[in-house]
Amino acid sequence: MRKINMKILTILPFLMTCLVLCPSCSAFLEKKPDETIDIPESLEDLGGLMDSYAIMNNNYPLSSAVFSDDYYLATEDWQALASKEQRDSYIWEHEVDYRDIINSQYRSILFANTVLERIDQATVINQKDRENYNRIKGTAFFFRGYRNYMVAVHHSPHPKLVSGSDQGIPLRLKSSYSEPTVMSSLDQTYAQILTDLHASTSLLPNEPMIVSRPSKPAAYGMLAKVYLDLGRYSEALAYADSCLEIKNELIDLNTIDLNAAAPFPRFNKEVIFQARSATSPLLARTIGRIDTLLYSAYGDEDLRKKAFYVKNAKGWVEFKGDYDGRGNSSGYDFWGVLLPDIYLIKVECLARLGKFVDAKMTLKSLLEHRLLKNQSFPYELTPNEELLAIVLKERRKELIRKGCRWIDIRRLATDDMYKIESIRRLDDKTYRLTADKMYIPIPQSVLVFLK
Missing domain, CATH: 1.25.40.390 (Serine Threonine Protein Phosphatase 5, Tetratricopeptide repeat)
Structure with missing residues (x-):
C-alpha cells in the first residue's frame, strides 16, 4: 500500500462524519476550512486515497443480507x-x-470526488505516470458509481415500483462540504451511476495489481x-x-x-x-x-x-x-x-x-x-x-x-x-x-x- 499524507486520511473522514452524523453541527458547517490543512495533489497521494482499503472496500450496506430470505x-x-x-x-x-452505513458510502464518494477534482493538476511526466493517472481517475469514477448504486439499491425505491421522477438519492458530486447536494430523481440517480461506470471503463487496466483495486x-x-x-x-x-x-x-x-x-x-x-x-x-x-x-x-x-x-x-x-x-x-x-x-x-x-x-x-x-x-x-x-x-x-x-x-x-x-x-x-x-x-x-x- 502506498504511503500517503496521514493528515488527509484524518481530515476527510472527519469532515464527512461531521456533515452526516452530527445533530448539532450547523456551526461547524458555517466555518471556513483551515487553509493550512494539507490537500492531496500528487499522483502518489491521490492513488493512496483510492487504495485506502478500509474506506473504499469495506462497510458496504449489510441490509441486503439482513433483509434477504436466505x-x-x-x-x-x-x-x-x-x-x-x-x-x-x-x-x-x-x-x-442505518446512518453509520450510509455515512460509509458517502465517505467513499468524498474520497472519489477529491481525486476527480484534483487529478488533472497532478504532474504527469512519463508513460508510467500516464498509466497511473488513468488508473487512479478510472478508480475514482468506478467507486463513485459503485457507492451511489449501493445507496440507491438500499435507500430508494426500485425504478420499476415508482415513477422515475420520484425520489432518488442525494448525489454528491463535489468534495467540498459547503457545496449543496443534489437531491436527485431516480432517473437522475441511475443516469449518474451509469455515467460514472462508463467513464471508468476506458481508464482502468485489464489486470489490477490486486483485486481490491477496480479493473476494466x-x-x-x-x-x-x-x-x-x-x-x-x-x-x-x-x-x-x-x-x-x-x-x-x-x-x-x-x-x-x-x-x-x-x-x-x-x-x-x-x-x-x-x-x-x-x-x-x-x-x-x-x-x-x-x-x-x-x-x-x-x-x-x-x-x-x-x-x-x-x-x-x-x-x-x-x-x-x-x-x-x-x-x-x-x-x-x-x-x-x-x-x-x-x-x-x-x-x-x-x-x-x-x-x-x-x-x-x-x-x-x-x-x-x-x-x-x-x-x-x-x-x-x-x-x-x-x-x-x-x-x-x-x-x-x-x-x-x-x-x-x-x-x-x-x-x-x-x-x-x-x-x-x-x-x-x-x-x-x-x-x-x-x-x-x-x-x-x-x-x-x-x-x-x-x-
Whole structure:
C-alpha cells in the first residue's frame, strides 16, 4: 500500500462524519476550512486515497443480507437480540436507522470526488505516470458509481415500483462540504451511476495489481449488474460478454477441500473486484440459520452443498461459503464483482432475449465447475419456457451472501410469474416484505446535513 499524507486520511473522514452524523453541527458547517490543512495533489497521494482499503472496500450496506430470505431466526434468538434496531431489521421495519452505513458510502464518494477534482493538476511526466493517472481517475469514477448504486439499491425505491421522477438519492458530486447536494430523481440517480461506470471503463487496466483495486472487467461487470437490475437485458448481456472476454476462469469445486472451514480464500480467482459489507449479529453462525428450502434445493451431486454449508452440532445449517476467506465465522455479505454472477447474468439475459441454446451452453459451462466430475448437465432437455425459472433458482443457489438476493427481490417485485415472496414467522405472528418496504428511507437528520 502506498504511503500517503496521514493528515488527509484524518481530515476527510472527519469532515464527512461531521456533515452526516452530527445533530448539532450547523456551526461547524458555517466555518471556513483551515487553509493550512494539507490537500492531496500528487499522483502518489491521490492513488493512496483510492487504495485506502478500509474506506473504499469495506462497510458496504449489510441490509441486503439482513433483509434477504436466505436465512431465518428462531423466536428465542430474535428476542435475545441486543437492540430494537436489530429486531426491527429482521421484520423489515421501514424506519431502521442505518446512518453509520450510509455515512460509509458517502465517505467513499468524498474520497472519489477529491481525486476527480484534483487529478488533472497532478504532474504527469512519463508513460508510467500516464498509466497511473488513468488508473487512479478510472478508480475514482468506478467507486463513485459503485457507492451511489449501493445507496440507491438500499435507500430508494426500485425504478420499476415508482415513477422515475420520484425520489432518488442525494448525489454528491463535489468534495467540498459547503457545496449543496443534489437531491436527485431516480432517473437522475441511475443516469449518474451509469455515467460514472462508463467513464471508468476506458481508464482502468485489464489486470489490477490486486483485486481490491477496480479493473476494466470489474467496471464491465458492474455495468452488467446495473443494466440487469434495470431490466435492460441487451446492454446487460453486452457488458457481461465484455467482462468474460477478459476474465472467465471459474473454480472447479472438484479440486478444492469441500470440508474446509473456509473453502474459498480471499482474492480467489473468481473474484473480479473485492468488497464486503459491514457485519451484523443477525448473520452470525450462532443465530442465522440457512433457509431449509434453499438448502434442500441442492442435489447430492451439487458440490456447492458442501462448499457453502455445514450442519452444526445443534442440527441446523450454517453458511461457510464466504468469498472473503472467513468461512462460517463470517457475518458479512460479499459485495464485490464475481465471475459466477456475471455468468448467470449472461444466462438470464440470453433466456430473456430468446437465445435459449446459448443460454443453456453458458449455464452448462458454469455448472460443470459446480457438479460432481462427469455429472451430466441436468437441464439438457428442459423446455425453453422453463429456462428463466431455472436460472433464477440457480442465482439463489450460487449467489447466496454475495450481494445479489436483495437486488433480485427488488427487481422481480413487479413480475407476477417470478416475484419472490418473503415471509418471516415468529411464534404466531407472520411478517411479509411488501413493495413499500423494499428500501430504507435515509434518516431526516442525514438528509438535512447532506443538503
